[in-house]
Each structure stands twice: as structure tokens, then as C-alpha cells.
Amino acid sequence: xxxxxxxxxxxxxxxxxxxxxxxxxxxxxxxxxxxxxxxxxxxxxxxxxxxxxxxxxxxxxxxxxxxxxxxxxxxxxxxxxxxxxxxxxxxxxxxxxxxxxxxxxxxxxxxxxxxxxxxxxxxxxxxxxxxxxxxxxxxxxxxx
Amino acid sequence: xxxxxxxxxxxxxxxxxxxxxxxxxxxxxxxxxxxxxxxxxxxxxxxxxxxxxxxxxxxxxxxxxxxxxxxxxxxxxxxxxxxxxxxxxxxxxxxxxxxxxxxxxxxxxxxxxxxxxxxxxxxxxxxxxxxxxxxxxxxxxxxxxxxxxxxxxxxxxxxxxxxxxxxxxxxxxxxxxxxxxxxxxxxxxxxxxxxxxxxxxxxxxxxxxxxxxxxxxxxxxxxxxxxxxxxxxxxxxxxxxxxxxxxxxxxxxxxxxxxxxxxxxxxxxxxxxxxxxxxxxxxxxxxxxxxxxxxxxxxxxxxxxxxxxxxxxxxxxxxxxxxxxxxxxxxxxxxxxxxxxxxxxxxxxxxxxxxxxxxxxxxxxxxxxxxxxxxxxxxxxxxxxxxxxxxxxxxxxxxxxxxxxxxxxxxxxxxxxxxxxxxxxxxxxxxxxxxxxxxxxxxxxxxxxxxxxxxxxxxxxxxxxxxxxxxxxxxxxxxxxxxxxxxxxxxxxxxxxxxxxxxxxxxxxxxxxxxxx
Numbered sequence: 001x002x003x004x005x006x007x008x009x010x011x012x013x014x015x016x017x018x019x020x021x022x023x024x025x026x027x028x029x030x031x032x033x034x035x036x037x038x039x040x041x042x043x044x045x046x047x048x049x050x051x052x053x054x055x056x057x058x059x060x061x062x063x064x065x066x067x068x069x070x071x072x073x074x075x076x077x078x079x080x081x082x083x084x085x086x087x088x089x090x091x092x093x094x095x096x097x098x099x100x101x102x103x104x105x106x107x108x109x110x111x112x113x114x115x116x117x118x119x120x121x122x123x124x125x126x127x128x129x130x131x132x133x134x135x136x137x138x139x140x141x142x143x144x
Numbered sequence: 145x146x147x148x149x150x151x152x153x154x155x156x157x158x159x160x161x162x163x164x165x166x167x168x169x170x171x172x173x174x175x176x177x178x179x180x181x182x183x184x185x186x187x188x189x190x191x192x193x194x195x196x197x198x199x200x201x202x203x204x205x206x207x208x209x210x211x212x213x214x215x216x217x218x219x220x221x222x223x224x225x226x227x228x229x230x231x232x233x234x235x236x237x238x239x240x241x242x243x244x245x246x247x248x249x250x251x252x253x254x255x256x257x258x259x260x261x262x263x264x265x266x267x268x269x270x271x272x273x274x275x276x277x278x279x280x281x282x283x284x285x286x287x288x289x290x291x292x293x294x295x296x297x298x299x300x301x302x303x304x305x306x307x308x309x310x311x312x313x314x315x316x317x318x319x320x321x322x323x324x325x326x327x328x329x330x331x332x333x334x335x336x337x338x339x340x341x342x343x344x345x346x347x348x349x350x351x352x353x354x355x356x357x358x359x360x361x362x363x364x365x366x367x368x369x370x371x372x373x374x375x376x377x378x379x380x381x382x383x384x385x386x387x388x389x390x391x392x393x394x395x396x397x398x399x400x401x402x403x404x405x406x407x408x409x410x411x412x413x414x415x416x417x418x419x420x421x422x423x424x425x426x427x428x429x430x431x432x433x434x435x436x437x438x439x440x441x442x443x444x445x446x447x448x449x450x451x452x453x454x455x456x457x458x459x460x461x462x463x464x465x466x467x468x469x470x471x472x473x474x475x476x477x478x479x480x481x482x483x484x485x486x487x488x489x490x491x492x493x494x495x496x497x498x499x500x501x502x503x504x505x506x507x508x509x510x511x512x513x514x515x516x517x518x519x520x521x522x523x524x525x526x527x528x529x530x531x532x533x534x535x536x537x538x539x540x541x542x543x544x545x546x547x548x549x550x551x552x553x554x555x556x557x558x559x560x561x562x563x564x565x566x567x568x569x570x571x572x573x574x575x576x577x578x579x580x581x582x583x584x585x586x587x588x589x590x591x592x593x594x595x596x597x598x599x600x601x602x603x604x605x606x607x608x609x610x611x612x613x614x615x616x617x618x619x620x621x622x623x624x625x626x627x628x629x630x631x632x633x634x635x636x637x638x639x640x641x642x643x644x645x646x647x648x649x650x651x652x653x654x655x656x657x658x659x660x661x
Contacts, residue, residue: 043238043250046403049576052249052257052477057314059247091247 003108004086006034008098008128011070014113018143022111023078031108032084035074036101037066041091063089095131102138110140175377179606184614187621191614194621194628202447206624207457210467213631214292217299220638221645225294225491231652232488239661240485248479251489258474258490260406261355261573262497264566266463268413268559269362269541271505273616276539277531278455279445279515279524280431281438283506285456286463290498293466294491299634302487302641303327304472305480311588318476319577320469320626321347321584324633327640339633340584343469346625347581348596350470353615353622354462355574356600357607359567360384361615362541364608366563369542370556380608384601386568391575392597406569409562410501416558417504420551424511431510443523446530458620461627463502464494468623469630473577482657484644505544512547514538575600 005022009015019035026033039062047055066089075085090097102110114129132140195204218225234240235251274282300320307326308318321340328336364379390398421428434443439456442448465471471493475486509515516533517524525533538546541563548555575597582596583589607615651657 039247041247043241043246044252046256046260046407047249047253048400048403049257049261049474049477049573051400052254052474053316053576054314055249055477056316056479060314062247092243 002029002031003106004032004034004104006036006098006102006107006110008094008110008112008132009035009037009070009074011037011074012113014143016074016113018111018113018141019074019078021141021143022109023081023083025109025111026083027081032086033078034086034088034101034107035071035078036088036090036098037071038094038097039063039066039089039091040094042093059091094128095135098128098132099135099137102136107138109138110136112140112142114142114144175375175609179377179609180611180614183606183610183618187614187618190625191617191621194624195617202454203450204454204458206628207454207461209631210296210461210624210627211289211292211457213467213627213634214289214296217295217634217638218292220642221295221298224298224645225291225495228298228488228491229495232492234659235485235489236492237661239659240657242660245479249477251478251480251485254475254478254486255489255492256407257403257573258471258493259496260403260569261470261474261577262463262465262493262570263406263410263501264570265359265362265541265563266354266459267497267501267505268544268563268566269365270459270463271502272509272540272543272547274455274459275506275509275515275532276534276543277446278452279438279443279532280434280506280510281436281440281442281445281449281452282456282459283435283503283510284439285453286460286502286506287499289457289460290464290466290494290502293460293464293494293498296467296631296634297464297471297494298487298491299638299641300467300469300472300630301475301490302483302644303634303637304476305478305483305486306640306644308476316477317580317583319347319473319580320630320633321581322476323472323637324629327633327637331636331640333636336633339629343626343629343633344581344584346622346629347469347473348578348585349622350468350619350626351574351578351581352600352603354619355470355577356571356603357610357615358619359570360604360607361610363563363567366541366545366556366560369545370560376609377605378608380605383568383571383608384604387571387575387604388597388601390572391579391600392594402565402569402572406565409565412558413562414501414504416548416552416555417508420508420548421504421511423551427511428507431507434510435506443517445524445532446526460494460498460502462620462623464497465623466494467627467631467634469626470574470577473580474573482644482648484641484648487641487645509543509547512550514543514547514550571604 005026007019007022009019022033071087071089075087078085088101098110110132112129112132129142194206197204236255238250241250274286303323304318307323308316309322310316321344324343325336325340360380360383364376367379368374437443438452440449442452445451471490475490478486480486514534515524527533534543536546545556545559548559579593579596586592
């Protein structure tokens, strides 16, 4: 199965494991890696006037930091192993955005790390992995 | 000219603050009384000027000023508040939001932030004041003022976004002081700078009055109603401490928690009001009958029809701040290619604040039978002070509390939490508005900001310690003074808004502006 392998990536240890796992598969099958970093954001959250005033600048800083500290090092490390890498940096609900990226016709699979936490929040609101398993348009691999 | 105003403004603050604090130190019977007397004498001249009636009548010129403006904007923009209502909802839902702009402040967030500054004690205590003096009829005029005020809000918030300042470090400042200055310059009109400076001065006074003292005053009254009477300065000092921690100490977490809890408190408040109204469904028809009859006859209230009208318009303006210019400061930070969209979103504010929430409060007070009327004549019985006699003699926030507790005995406790949260969130919002006006006058910088914030905290204590009368008078006067300057400017700038509106509407019709959802 060739095509694009979308990896949900946030720079954490578990995300790195998922990226390594997906990279091995991509090399073996001649696929392309899509490193997708989604910054959690809801347009319906509540902000203070101060936060509203500073939001535009903070967004610029967040994007710059994500690009230089998380996305680029991951891209370089994966490419060094000999695989083609594309990157996506978006704001929104993590699982929804990853599903949206996976809607593209050439996406074959999603890889995501499992953080292993069974926190109350995850039980009440669901985890990203749980959401993806339910809603992913392509096969989804959860890497422990 | 600007330097003169800066000096005058600073002198006014020093005089007002020192007069109040000096008065507070005199050997009066109680500290509260001393603060109250000093406050009343220091601000009386200002209040008298703002609320002076037309010669030979009892009609305050300021009320006419607001109503005429709202009417002119309503006509000039072709009933925009009704025409654009569905489109405003679509914008808030995010139907027209470009996904590439995700992470920027959304229309919903701008609306919620602006609402957190307006939904507060004006909706709880202010309505009780209006109905307590102007009778149920005041509710009719309040709703009408809310509907008309939507057009004022639309005008000012569009301009707020269009003429905001973006500083090199990326932060944004906007509001009437910026659009009066830049807008007048763009149209080649003189006097923009003077109006901008005047607005900034009144905005600082408004932030210390309605955005601060009125809030701490009513919060104290509500707490004292539950735990028993105790000196107001105690509440003031506690409130001031928390506000100090947030705006000076940088404890943003408190503000963030409040900002998230307040909307739910607002929903809870509206739901409780709805439950009470539905529990008394048989009285709804009678209550609306009282509202309409009172609106056109007064039903015995002081000043009759005009008395009800003045109270309704006054409290609506104080509650939703349409025409005041404060919301334009909050909305101006939104990143949008179309400033007019922020105008559309902002017109929902007076609707939510006044037409929905204020009406709920008024209906609960009327339906719960708090206002005493003569069974024979059907007219309301007045006290010596000229307000309507209530079942337990309460007024302001205590009257609202009594009305809600007639259905749920435990509700005063919930209301106390709501009042404290509303008061706090309104204070935080207004400390920001005041600060923006302050930095417009005295420049951006750490030291000038600290000076304003300390003054703001001092006024929290003064507000809690003073009686309702002088506090509410000064609050109204300061907020309405902002409206005097803002609306004067809006008349000259409304053709700019009209151009924006026509251009946007034609592109919306042609499909150039399209939905993303």
C-alpha cells in the first residue's frame, strides 16, 4: 500500500515513536510521510480583553516556534533516513484536522502515538486516538 | 492642545482622588459615610451637568442625545439591525471564517469578550433600578432602546476595527480615540484629535465609575444582604486585592477562570429567570399588559410616561453601552479583512444584553409581584423618595434578589456568586478599556500603566464604601459623557461606514464573499 502516511506529531516522545514507526513503513513501501502538527484551538473559547489584543502576535510566535522547534527537526531527521517528507501546520481540533488532512485521495494511513494516560479528561471528552479510531477516513495505526 | 488636555486630565484625577481620600480621613461618624459625602461633593457638579434637563422640562438632554443618535443610525443604515441579523448569526457561527485564519480571534470570541464587559450588574441591579423607579413601563423603553442601540453599536465597532493601531510589537489598540483621530483626518475634518482626547478622559472616568465603583458597590450590597450588614470598605479592599493581583500582579489565571465561568453564570441566570417566568405562566399576559400600559401611562410612577421612558433609556444605555464606544475597544483587536463584519457581530450585543437578559430580569421582578400597587386604582404606590414601594422595601440588586428568591429561597446565594463574578469580569474588562484610554493620553509604558492600575484599585474600595445614590449617578454621568463625544464623532464618520456597508453587501450578493462552511 503506497501513498502518503499522515503522522500526528507534536514533538512528544510518543509522537516521535509514531513517526519512527511510520518512517520505517514508508521506506519499505515507497510512501511519503506527512508530518501534521495541529495546535489545539477552538474559535468558541473565551478570552480576556488582554488576550484578544495580544492574540495575533501570539499566533505568529506559536507558529514560528512550532515550525523551528518541532516541525523542522522532525522533517530533517526523517529525511536523513531517506524518506520524502511533507509538513502541515494547522490550528484547530487535533483529531478533526488530522481527519481532514487524511481526506486527500492519496493518503493511505494515519499514524499516531498513544500517550497511555487514562485521565478523567480523556474518559469524559475522549482522547485524540479515540476520536481518530472512530472517525478516521483511512486505516489508523495507534503506536504505543 | 493635547498637552493642555493631558495636564487638565491629570489635574482632574489628582483633585478627585485627593478630595475623596481626604474626605475619607475626616472624623465622620463612619468611614463609609465620610467616603460617601466626599464623593458626592467631589462629583456633584459633573453629574448635574450631564443630567441637566431641557429648559422648562424634566427631560435630560443626554437621553435625547442617545435616542436620537440610535434612531438616525437605524434610519441611515436602513434598519441594519433587522436586515443583517441572520448574517450576523452566520458570522458568529464561523460560516464565513477563512480556515487559514484559524488561531486568530474569531467573531464569536470578540463578541463574548465584549459581552463580558457589558453583561453584568446593569442587567441585574440596573434593571431593578429602572423598574423600581419607572415601573414596568420602563421595560418597554428599555427593549426599544436595546433594539435601536444595535445600530449605534454596529457603527462604532465597524470604525473601531477600521482605524485601529497596530504597534511594532504586534499588539493592537483601537476604539473611539483612534477612529475619531484618524477618521476625521481622513475626511479632512478638524477637531478629531480634540474629540479623541476628550473621549479618552471620559473613558477613564467611565472605567472608574460604571466599570468599577458601581460593580463593587452592588457586589457589596448583595453580599451584605446575605451575611448581614458590615462596612463596605471591607468588600472593597478584598475586591481591590484580587483586581490588583490580576491587573498588576499578572495573575492572569484568575481572569482566565472568570472569563470561562461568567458565560455559564449568565446562561444559568437566564435559565433561572425562564423557569420562574414559566412557573408563573398565567401571569405572563398580565405582566406584558403592565409593561405596555406603564410605557404609555406610567401607571402612577414619578414623571408618568416620561419618567418610565427616561428610566428605561438610561438603564438600557448603561447596560448595553451602545453609543458609548467601549465595545469598539474590545472589538478592534479582531483580525478581519472586512471591518464591517465586526459591526455585524457587535449589533448582537445590545440584543443579547438588553432585549434578552434585561427583559428577563424585569419580567421576574414584575411577575413575582415585588412592586406594590393600589388594588383600587391599579396605580403603583410611591415612597417618599419617589420610587415604587416594594414588598420588603428593597431596591437595586436586593430587589432582583428578592424577586428570584420568591421562587427559589436559595437563589440569593447563586445570585451573590453571579454578582461577584459579573462584577469582577466587568471590572477586568473596564480596567483594560480605561488603560487603553490612559495610554492613548499619556503614552505606552510600564510606569504610566502602573499609575492607572493603582488608581483603578483605589476606586474599587471607594465604590464599595459609598452609598448607591452618588455612585450610580457618577457611573451614569461618566458613561454618558463618553457617549456625548463618541456619538458627535460618529455623525461625521457614518458615511465611511455606509461605504463599507454598501461595498460588502454588493460583494456578498455577487458571491464574491462566500461561505467556507
